[in-house]
Amino acid sequence: MRSRLILLILLILCQFANAKPPQLNPHDTKVKIDEILKAHVSFQKLSTDLVERALQNYIEELDPQKTYFVESDLTQWLTPSSEVLDKALEGYRKEDFSTFAQIHEAMLQAVERRYRLEKQFENTPLPTNVQQSEFKDLKWAKTEDELAERLHRIMALRMETAEKIPDVSKEQVLQRLNKRRKNIEDELFASSLEERQQVVLAYVLKATSSALDSQTMYFTPSEANQFMIQVQQRLFGIGAQLRDDLNGLTIVRLLEGGPALQGNKLKVGDRIIAVDKEPIVGLDIVEAVELIRGPQGTAVNLTVLRESADNKPQEKLEIEIVRGEVVLKETRFETNYEPFGDGVIGVFKLFSFYQDAKTSSASDLYNAISALKKEQNLKGIILDLRGNAGGLLQQAVSVTGLFIDKGVVVSIKDNSGQTQHLRNIDTNKIWSGPLLVLTNKLSASASEIVAQTLQDYGRAFVVGDGETFGKGTFQTFTLEAANYGKVNPKGEYKVTRGRYYTVSGKSPQLVGVKADIVIPGLYSELEIGEKFSKFPLETDEISPHFEDDLADIPPFHRFQIIRSYQHDLQPVLNTYEPFLEPLRNNVTARISQNKNYQNFIAFTKEIAQKDTYTDPPENFGQNDLQLLETVNVMKDLIFFLEQKPQAVVGG
Numbered sequence: 001m002r003s004r005l006i007l008l009i010l011l012i013l014c015q016f017a018n019a020k021p022p023q024l025n026p027h028d029t030k031v032k033i034d035e036i037l038k039a040h041v042s043f044q045k046l047s048t049d050l051v052e053r054a055l056q057n058y059i060e061e062l063d064p065q066k067t068y069f070v071e072s073d074l075t076q077w078l079t080p081s082s083e084v085l086d087k088a089l090e091g092y093r094k095e096d097f098s099t100f101a102q103i104h105e106a107m108l109q110a111v112e113r114r115y116r117l118e119k120q121f122e123n124t125p126l127p128t129n130v131q132q133s134e135f136k137d138l139k140w141a142k143t144e145d146e147l148a149e150r151l152h153r154i155m156a157l158r159m160e161t162a163e164k165i166p167d168v169s170k171e172q173v174l175q176r177l178n179k180r181r182k183n184i185e186d187e188l189f190a191s192s193l194e195e196r197q198q199v200v201l202a203y204v205l206k207a208t209s210s211a212l213d214s215q216t217m218y219f220t221p222s223e224a225n226q227f228m229i230q231v232q233q234r235l236f237g238i239g240a241q242l243r244d245d246l247n248g249l250t251i252v253r254l255l256e257g258g259p260a261l262q263g264n265k266l267k268v269g270d271r272i273i274a275v276d277k278e279p280i281v282g283l284d285i286v287e288a289v290e291l292i293r294g295p296q297g298t299a300v301n302l303t304v305l306r307e308s309a310d311n312k313p314q315e316k317l318e319i320e321i322v323r324g325e326v327v328l329k330e331t332r333f334e335t336n337y338e339p340f341g342d343g344v345i346g347v348f349k350l351f352s353f354y355q356d357a358k359t360s361s362a363s364d365l366y367n368a369i370s371a372l373k374k375e376q377n378l379k380g381i382i383l384d385l386r387g388n389a390g391g392l393l394q395q396a397v398s399v400t401g402l403f404i405d406k407g408v409v410v411s412i413k414d415n416s417g418q419t420q421h422l423r424n425i426d427t428n429k430i431w432s433g434p435l436l437v438l439t440n441k442l443s444a445s446a447s448e449i450v451a452q453t454l455q456d457y458g459r460a461f462v463v464g465d466g467e468t469f470g471k472g473t474f475q476t477f478t479l480e481a482a483n484y485g486k487v488n489p490k491g492e493y494k495v496t497r498g499r500y501y502t503v504s505g506k507s508p509q510l511v512g513v514k515a516d517i518v519i520p521g522l523y524s525e526l527e528i529g530e531k532f533s534k535f536p537l538e539t540d541e542i543s544p545h546f547e548d549d550l551a552d553i554p555p556f557h558r559f560q561i562i563r564s565y566q567h568d569l570q571p572v573l574n575t576y577e578p579f580l581e582p583l584r585n586n587v588t589a590r591i592s593q594n595k596n597y598q599n600f601i602a603f604t605k606e607i608a609q610k611d612t613y614t615d616p617p618e619n620f621g622q623n624d625l626q627l628l629e630t631v632n633v634m635k636d637l638i639f640f641l642e643q644k645p646q647a648v649v650g651g
Contacts, residue, residue: 020287021187021198022220022491026095029201032493033092033208036216039476039495041415042537043212046092048085053211053535054204055080055088058100061203062188067154068110070147071140077103078140097204104188104200111185117148118155126156133609176244202491209493214533215473216495222290224479224492238292238300238321240266244285248273248305259324266319267306274303294323333361335368338631343377345634347627349384353391353399353446361391362398362428369402369430380434380634383450384627386464386521390445393474393500397422400450402430403459407503407570408545410449412474414498421545421552425565434637435460438630439513440521441528444469448508449500456504456546458573461516461580461637463630465523470530472509473537474500501542509539517584517633520591520601521626525608546572579640586636587629600625 037044055077063069076084077099088099130153141147158177190196205218219227239258242249248271254261272292273281280288292300299322306315332351337344348368353361372378390396397409401424413419437451437460448468454460477494479487501507510531530536548569550558591597 021190021195022202023489024198024201024205024491026097026197026201028490029097029204030092030095032205032218032490036209036212036218036493036495039415039497040212040216041473041496041498044415046089046208048082048089050208050211051085051088051092052080054208055099055103057207057210057534058103058203061206062103062107063110065135066138066140067147067151068107068114069140070110070144071142073106073110074103074140097201100204100207101197101200104196104203107188111188113144114147114151117144118151120148121152121155124152126159127153128156130157130160132157179244205491205493209495211535213473213496214530214536215471215475216493218491218493219479220491221487221489222286224487225290225293227477227479227492227494238266238302238323242272242285242289244288247271248281249285249288259321262324263321265321266302266304270304270306270317272302272304276301277303296323296325298323333364333368335372337372337376340379340635340638343379344372345380345382345631345638346372346378347382347384347631349386350388350399350447352388353393353395355392355395360398361395362402365399366402366428366430373430378431378433380436380638381431382436382438382627382630382634383460384438385443385447385451386438386440386626387442388444388447389442389469390447390471393422393446393449396446396449397424398426398428400424400453401426401428403432403435403454404457405429405568405570406565407457408548409453409503411501411503411505411542411545412498413501413540413542419542419552421548423548423565424570425561427568434634434641436630436634436637437462438464438519438627439468439515440465440626441467441469441512441523441526443513444471444530445474448472448513449502452502452504452506452508452513455513455516456502456506456572457570458575458577459570461576461583461633462513463517463519463633464515464626465521466518467512467514467529468508469528470508470510470512472499472501472507472530472539474498496537499537499540501540503545505542505544507540507542510536511539516580517587519587519626519629519633520604522604522607525604527608575641576637579637582640583633583636587633590629590632596623597625597629 033046037046043050059069059074059077071078080088084099091097091099134153135157138150141150158174187199190199202218202220209216209218238260239255240251240260241253241255243252251260251266251268251270251272254266254268260266272288273279275288275291278291280291283291292302294300299320302319302321304317304319306317308315332354334349334351336347336349338347346369348365350361350365355361369378369381393410393412400409404424406424406427408421409424411419411421435454437454439447439451439462443451443464448471451460451462451468455462473496475494475496477492479492499507499509510529512529548565550562550565553561591601
């Protein structure tokens with residue numbers, strides 16, 4: 001736990017550099033902005049209010065931690081006059097982004113000033129008792145002296161943090177931080193006027209898109225690739241986890257099913273120093289990894305250094321690997337079970353909602369439940385969606401369909417005001433017995449659809465943190481899964497097209513999915529969620545659609561499906577309702593009597609305060625207390641249901 005928190009601090013205080021800038025010109029930039037506006041749910045044209053947001057975003061994109069600029073550098077853009085806003089708005093129309101270029105030039109001067117300020121205190125004692133909470137909600141430094149003091153205290157915190165990271169020397173940590181910072185600054189300065197302009201325009205697109213709402217974003221080509229990997233949990237490359245050791249990339253793990261492991265050519269500990277004869281020492285790790293990745297079936301030549309046994313000199317090897325598809329299985333799906341009485345409680349964890357040519361989240365979950373039902377007497381299921389940030393909308397529908405009969409799962413209302421209902425129309429239900437959905441504040445988007453829909457129908461209790469993330473909007477992405485790997489060199493974007501609503505007509509936007517039974521977890525006390533984002537869209541409601549008249553389907557198609565569809569519609573159940581209060585009372589009693597859990601709750605509050613980072617109390621760090629208590633809730637629920645013969649039984 002502590003090491004994760006320490007790494008989090010380092011990430012907060014340090015940006016990661018992008019790879020080469022996208023191939024943008026002013027005309028491209030305007031075209032992309034116009035496309036985004038045309039598709040957006042709320043804003044179809046720019047206004048001075050949006051331009052003001054974009055100016056502030058641009059500044060914060062450049063200096064998110066407020067460690068370069070002082071307030072006087074930014075006055076004309078932080079509180080812009082109507083003349084400045086009108087000029088910038090007119091610039092958008094005329095493909096003239098000189099206002100943003102001026103901010104960029106100010107940043108370059110601020111970079112040089114920061115080095116000068118840091119040189120002044122490099123031989124002076126570091127401040128003591130620096131707390132990370134000092135750097136929350138920072139304002140712009142008013143003077144150079146105030147900025148210098150801030151930089152000095154950040155350095156002290158980094159030094160203290162670096163000393164506490166296990167298995168890595170303080171010098172290595174600081175070298176990596178300095179390298180990343182240098183890469184970012186080198187990108188800002190760029191080697192040519194053309195590249196400098198491309199950097200400015202990429203930041204303009206980032207700043208303008210995120211001014212519309214918190215989920216609309218522009219991605220550089222490398223960021224687009226990373227986004228697709230996150231959604232699909234797959235990539236095309238050699239299948240190795242790498243660590244930047246400054247003198248090359250060290251292989252720390254070979255991924256199951258990856259080309260590197262299958263070929264048995266690479267070993268853990270090998271250090272890659274060149275890719276296709278091009279040295280990578282000194283490159284940012286993002287750029288180096290991009291060289292290694294590539295289309296499936298193509299070959300990449302790696303120059304590696306390998307330690308030899310018996311104190312012999314290092315071997316220098318040239319190894320050719322044929323790139324292939326690497327599915328990150330351990331970050332897709334996980335299954336387990338807990339013995340209980342004459343059977344078991346199944347625990348199925350979905351990390352995302354994914355689909356490719358071979359498999360999907362719904363099919364993997366279906367097969368895992370089927371296998372467990374064959375092997376064991378399955379008495380209850382816990383669907384663990386903690387940390388699941390979403391994925392493919394249709395997969396949310398398919399996963400929900402494993403637990404309900406036919407019916408509306410989610411409704412989407414787009415920027416034209418039209419509402420479309422996505423339904424479960426398959427008879428693919430695999431489980432009709434006791435069901436809990438475990439969520440936390442990091443459960444978002446598609447996971448909120450599944451949790452709230454199952455809650456709406458009365459098929460499951462939602463347990464865990466008090467509410468989920470609260471992302472009730474849907475986006476379209478210009479890089480579709482089918483075209484993965486064919487990234488536009490000018491970059492890609494995702495834009496908020498509308499909101500989604502579950503069958504009750506409620507949208508999780510801003511408010512999240514409320515837990516029926518609150519079981520505190522690590523993030524319970526943290527300010528996490530859409531409502532804490534910069535420009536979130538407001539929430540909304542539509543009419544419930546438990547009674548589905550298929551009105552959104554054209555008459556001809558409606559006539560074709562209505563007969564088969566209207567059989568076995570999912571009713572709203574109240575099977576679990578009589579047991580809700582007893583279940584809540586049991587949770588309260590168990591947690592209040594569990595000293596370990598009380599220590600854990602105290603620790604989560606300490607994290608939220610962000611004042612100190614002490615070692616967590618013993619024991620709870622080795623146990624998932626939130627899951628353990630959820631298992632206890634399921635045991636209680638099964639017990640209550642078994643006392644009532646008329647209750648729903650396992651399917």
